[in-house]
Amino acid sequence: MSTSIANAPYHHGDLRNALLESALIILEREGEAGLGLRDVARAVGVSAAAPYRHFDGRGALLEALAVTGYQRFTRLMETIATDDTLDHMSAMGRTYVKFALDNPNLFRLMFSPALRRDNRPGLRMAADAAYRTLRHVTGEDVDTDRVAALAAWARVHGLAVLLLDGQIAIQAGEDIEALVAEIIDKH
Amino acid sequence: MSTSIANAPYHHGDLRNALLESALIILEREGEAGLGLRDVARAVGVSAAAPYRHFDGRGALLEALAVTGYQRFTRLMETIATDDTLDHMSAMGRTYVKFALDNPNLFRLMFSPALRRDNRPGLRMAADAAYRTLRHVTGEDVDTDRVAALAAWARVHGLAVLLLDGQIAIQAGEDIEALVAEIIDKH
DNA sequence: CGATGGATGTTGACATTGTTCACTTTGCTC
DNA sequence: GAGCAAAGTGAACAATGTCAACATCCATCG
Numbered sequence: 001m002s003t004s005i006a007n008a009p010y011h012h013g014d015l016r017n018a019l020l021e022s023a024l025i026i027l028e029r030e031g032e033a034g035l036g037l038r039d040v041a042r043a044v045g046v047s048a049a050a051p052y053r054h055f056d057g058r059g060a061l062l063e064a065l066a067v068t069g070y071q072r073f074t075r076l077m078e079t080i081a082t083d084d085t086l087d088h089m090s091a092m093g094r095t096y097v098k099f100a101l102d103n104p105n106l107f108r109l110m111f112s113p114a115l116r117r118d119n120r121p122g123l124r125m126a127a128d129a130a131y132r133t134l135r136h137v138t139g140e141d142v143d144t145d146r147v148a149a150l151a152a153w154a155r156v157h158g159l160a161v162l163l164l165d166g167q168i169a170i171q172a173g174e175d176i177e178a179l180v181a182e183i184i185d186k187h
Numbered sequence: 188m189s190t191s192i193a194n195a196p197y198h199h200g201d202l203r204n205a206l207l208e209s210a211l212i213i214l215e216r217e218g219e220a221g222l223g224l225r226d227v228a229r230a231v232g233v234s235a236a237a238p239y240r241h242f243d244g245r246g247a248l249l250e251a252l253a254v255t256g257y258q259r260f261t262r263l264m265e266t267i268a269t270d271d272t273l274d275h276m277s278a279m280g281r282t283y284v285k286f287a288l289d290n291p292n293l294f295r296l297m298f299s300p301a302l303r304r305d306n307r308p309g310l311r312m313a314a315d316a317a318y319r320t321l322r323h324v325t326g327e328d329v330d331t332d333r334v335a336a337l338a339a340w341a342r343v344h345g346l347a348v349l350l351l352d353g354q355i356a357i358q359a360g361e362d363i364e365a366l367v368a369e370i371i372d373k374h
Numbered sequence: 375c376g377a378t379g380g381a382t383g384t385t386g387a388c389a390t391t392g393t394t395c396a397c398t399t400t401g402c403t404c
Numbered sequence: 405g406a407g408c409a410a411a412g413t414g415a416a417c418a419a420t421g422t423c424a425a426c427a428t429c430c431a432t433c434g
Contacts, residue, residue, distance in 0.1 A: 015411080015412085031300060031301060038390085047413050048392085049393080050412055113295060113351070113352060131354075147366075151370045154342050154370065155338060157348065158340070159341040167314075179337075224420080239421095240382055245420095
């Protein structure tokens with residue numbers, strides 16, 4: 001509706017969001033390295049220089065993507081926090097891993113060192129908000145024991161990363177979610 | 188020694204290794220994205236096309252770097268395996284994390300999804316050898332319990348990645364190695 | 375020996391990318 | 405309606421990965 005290829009008006013109207021949507025699709029299909037600024041512009045049907053009216057270069061586009069990723073992640077964690085029928089600690093871990101597996105390249109981008117290299121305050125803030133929610137979800141019982149909290153976080157994050165990179169051998173027909181739950185609930 | 192800048196001979200003599208050494212230095216200083224094939228050639232004092240006589244493009248150079256990384260990693264683990272005075276499980280974890288912190292960008296490259304994307308048998312073999320050694324070091328007691336083994340690996344790997352990305356807040360003057368040991372030895 | 379061929383480097387070119395600049399088009403405000 | 409800022413265009417630039425054609429060297433064989 002917003003983008004009719006034929007008879008495209010000079011002004012797009014909502015280019016910034018259109019760029020982000022296309023960029024997210026390309027990111028998940030091609031990976032960060034395959035996400036070219038010109039590709040995004042081409043996908044939206046706009047000139048190569050147009051994105052610069054909305055983003056301060058390629059890095060800023062990536063940052064915006066990562067920020068939306070953190071926001072979606074945070075929202076997921078919040079829904080867990082408000083559900084009292086759950087074991088928060090376990091549900092958090094399973095959702096954490098599921099988010100990574102459902103959005104592999106977005107997840108990788110969120111933790112991309114290239115983005116952290118140049119100081120991007122927006123990213124830092126979105127990430128901090130996510131971690132705050134994380135700590136809130138896992139509750140005070142863990143918050144008081146820093147070592148235990150870090151151990152739990154490391155286990156969940158490591159599991160997500162290893163699964164994402166295909167490092168953990170999955171046997172044919174194996175239920176990954178069940179395996180994840182088993183690992184997370186160990187002890 | 189081999190490369191005297193002035194009076195450089197037409198044939199380098201050991202260009203392949205010289206390229207790898209320079210590439211490793213640049214990698215650790217600039218990150219994978221900042222590692223340009225032309226930069227490496229320039230650093231060695233050779234033309235931009237010369238590396239193609241020794242590597243099948245940029246990806247192959249990166250693969251060779253990652254392979255040497257896995258080899259060094261494997262050698263580290265083997266020295267632990269032959270030392271009977273150690274708690275293998277704990278020492279493995281601490282060494283794992285230390286390797287990541289000592290060679291951050293090399294470690295990241297070893298687990299880079301971009302490299303795994305195109306099937307690189309050499310990389311796969313080097314990685315498999317490393318994991319075999321890992322399983323050997325941690326001993327049969329864990330090998331029999333797949334879930335426990337994966338949980339331990341995930342915790343160690345996650346800890347490495349989170350530290351690498353600066354996600355774990357380190358208080359001023361804190362002893363990181365001690366914190367790592369504490370987290371790894373938890374339970 | 376001396377020529378000769380394969381390995382190793384060089385030069386120059388090409389397509390592509392991120393980015394900038396000058397310009398044009400559009401919609402909104404007095 | 406005049407004019408101005410926002411939003412988009414097109415041409416250009418430097419840099420990159422890569423390749424093809426040419427140059428140089430080293431080792432081997434008559």
